[in-house]
Amino acid sequence: MLQALREKTSGWIAVVIVVLLAIPFAFFGMEQYLFQSGGTHVARVESPPSWWRGAPDWWLVRKLAWNHEDVDPDEFRRAFEEERARRREAEGDAFDGLAFESIDNRREVLERLIDQAVLRLAARDRGVAIGDAQVREQIEQIPAFQVEGRFDPQRYQLALQSQVPPQTPAQFQEFVRESLQQALLPTHVAQSAFVPPGQLDRLLRLLGERRDVSFVVLPPPAVDEAPVEDAEIAAWYESHAQQYRAPATVSIEYIVLDGSALEAEPVDEASLRARYEEEKSRFSEPEQRLVSHILIEVPQGADAAAQQAAEQEAKALAAQAQAEGADFAALAREHSDDPGSKDAGGDLGWVEPGMMGDAFDAAVFAMAPGEVRVAKTEYGWHVLQLREVREGAQTPFEEVREQLEREATEGGRERAFSDLVGRVTDQAYRNPTSLAAAAEEAGVPVQQAGPFARGAIAEGVLAHPAVQRMAFNQTLIEDGTVSDPVETGPNQSVLLRVTDHSPERTLPLEEVRDRVVAAIRADRAAKRNAAEAEAIVARVAKGESLAAAVAERGLPVQDVPGVPRGTPIPHPQAVDAYFRAPVPEQGGASPGHVALEDGSQVVFAVTAVTPGDPEEASEQERQMLRQQLTALAGNESAAVLLRELRARMKVSVIEARL
Structure with a gap:
């Protein structure tokens, strides 16, 4: 049987079949086998080369011809930590470090890095270079x-x-x-964005629009004291059950570790002097030199002829600068290729060792005041002028002794507190279901608190957001174990353990019956007021004046011609409603009403609309508005460009490396 199989699979037909099977494996299977496991990137952006925009997305073609930009793990971690620091600074104590670690936040940071990679790749493909x-x-x-x-x-x-x-x-x-x-x-x-004059005029007409308005304020409704039926109470409770829930509560035991009372070991004179010697550079000012220069720039990769021409030009300028009465600043303004110092006459300010590169420093710090010298660096040839020397200075030990002692004492206290936290944490790990051993190690009492809801404690260490988050941590609730130390201030930490937990629950109707009745009555009153406002609006819509429609109520109607946008007449919500109302027909009115927070209703009628006059805007106002509109249009164009570029590229993300 095996011999028969061998005979039937050794001919040219079998060879063709094997080749045909190998082709898809080579183009698809080998990619996973050879490359997927070997990369270290978190994301990769790939695009066809500029010389073959239509290159197909085949594995072999992509590997040989496509260009790519990677987001490596270090770049991602750095960006993620920067975002963490930014959020912590913006949110303060409310920052939730555990919640920040979510995959959504990680993807958000990664998406920004991918966008940057897309732009870098697009720029590189189009030959964009920065000198x-x-x-x-x-x-x-x-x-x-x-x-x-x-x-x-x-x-x-x-x-x-x-x-x-x-x-x-x-x-x-x-x-x-x-x-x-x-x-x-x-x-x-x-x-490249711009705003056509017609668009600017249309916006000015809208912004400058004014409306003639009549309005009346229906006061908040009277308290509803009518009886409420049991069926109505039950129906309201059923449909608004989310409003009648008791929050989750916890009871905890906790200890507070406070390092402010710890005594640091005394610091002897020898230790202070040793620290001074180790950190001597902190208390010294290095030698500084006031330098001006003229740069004759030499492009990267320039040939020998270009190098020699630049050297000869630099030497010629140096000879001119050394001539009696020469003006170095004028020569720099005329000949220097350094845009940062050219307009300042080549002035580089005070230079310290290590600031300008080894070749530059070697020349400058070998010069005497007033000397002019030529030196070569990676940027080209420099004509250097040393104008002044400021000697370095060392602050003596006696002047910084107090500072060193204070730093050493504080550092000792911090080390003692860190050691205390470490010992207490070790005890907590050995006895994870009780704080007694940890409290004994710290010499502090175990305190009790609760039951309390999240955010219910307003002061003290338990009010700290990080402590609140830890108290309601689901793992601690389920396991009943001691938490890690929670930092609540400089040299202050809290360890806690959840001793009891009551989950969020719907309150029974018997407990909230009075609240339900009050809500029903408030809703009745608000609906009556809204119905009255709608009735008035309906009468005005049929052609009756607002004054006539409210005459039986005896409420004063106010007529305000030319109401501009943004004025609180009588309330900002009302003005927003005025400008949302349709433009009235000639001789007619456009009525409406809006409810305010106190339960009152503003009923209004827009009787005329006057467009703004673009000619009334000053040139400064027009220019400011044009800049704002141009910036908005430009930002949108840039966002569209990014979306289009990204759509043309292949983006691969490896979630496991986030």
Whole structure:
């Protein structure tokens, strides 16, 4: 039998069949086998190359010809933590760290990163490149790096070092370059938006529109004291059951760990001096040099001839600058290729070691005041002028001793508190269903609280939102175990355990009968007032004046000609209703009514509409409105561009890596 099978599968027909079966496997199965498990990206954006826009989405073609941009795990984690910090700062104590970890929040952050990758890929495919000069100009315009409106290299360096993690100038420049690259396409599209004069005039007519209005205010209805039948009570309770629910409650036991009362170990003189030596750079000012320069820029990859021409030009300018009576600033304004310092006469301000790169520093810090020298860096050739030297200074130990002692004492107290929290937490882990051992370790009493609903406690550590979230954590409720420490302030934490829980429940009718009756009576009164308002509106709609329609009520009718938008006459809700009403016919009225929060009703009749006059708007007002409309149109155009670009690309997300 096996021999027969072999004979029948060894001919050319069998070879053809095997080839045909191998083709789909090569194009589809191999992708999963070879590449899916080897990647580390969280998301990948792929697009056909610029030279083959119609390239098919086949595995082999995509791997060989398509371009791609990845969102790697580090980039995602960094963006997610930045979003966490932003939310925490915006929401304060109300920030819920556990809820923030949801997959929806992770996808929201990832979607923004994917959009950025789409824009970078689109820019790269279209040959968009950002030069060093553009990067420098952008950096110098960032307010955080400026002092008195001018770029300050020292502020720039300090700001980068304070980042978490710290960044080098080269890293930050690359970040700015990528940001400019991905923003270029949508920015140019947004800047191309414009507002036709006719559209601006139409909007001015609408914004400046005024309406002649008559209105009367029906006061809040009188209290309804009519009897309420049992059937009506039961029906109302059944249809509004969600309004009569008791919130979930918990009872807890808890301990408070407070580090403010802990005594730190005394700090001896030798330790302070040792710390001073270790952190000496904190209390020193490095040598600074006031420098001006003229940059002769050399493009990346320039040939030897271009390099030599730039060197000769730099040397010639240096010779001119050294001549008696030469004006270095004027030479810089005329010849420098550095847009950030050119208009300032080449002034770079005070420069410290490490701020401008090794080659630049090597030249500047070997010069004498007043000297002019030529130096080469990655940006090209520089003509350097050293104008002044400011010697470094070291603050003596005696002047910072008090500060060091205070920091050491506070640090010791924090370490003692951290050690206490660690020991107490260990006890809680060993005895997860009781706080007694943890309280004994901390030397504090176990306190009781509850039952209470979420948000019912208004003060004290239990009012802290993080404690409230922990008290109503479903895992703690189900297990009855001790929580992790909850930080409620500097050197203060709470550990708690849920001892009892009552879930949210619908209150029985017997408990809320009075509330149901009050609600029915309030609803009756509101409906009577609304019915009266509708009756008045119906009479005005048939041609009767508003004054005649309310004459029997004896209520005053107010006639207000030319009501503009946004004026509270007699209430903002009423004015919104005036301008939602249809334009009345000539000699007629457009009536309506609106209920206010206090139960009163405003019944009105719009008798005339006067469009705004675009000619009354000042040129400044027109310009401001035009800018606002242009910005809105530009933002929408940029959003449409992003959607179109993304629709043409292939986006793959690996959920397991989020």
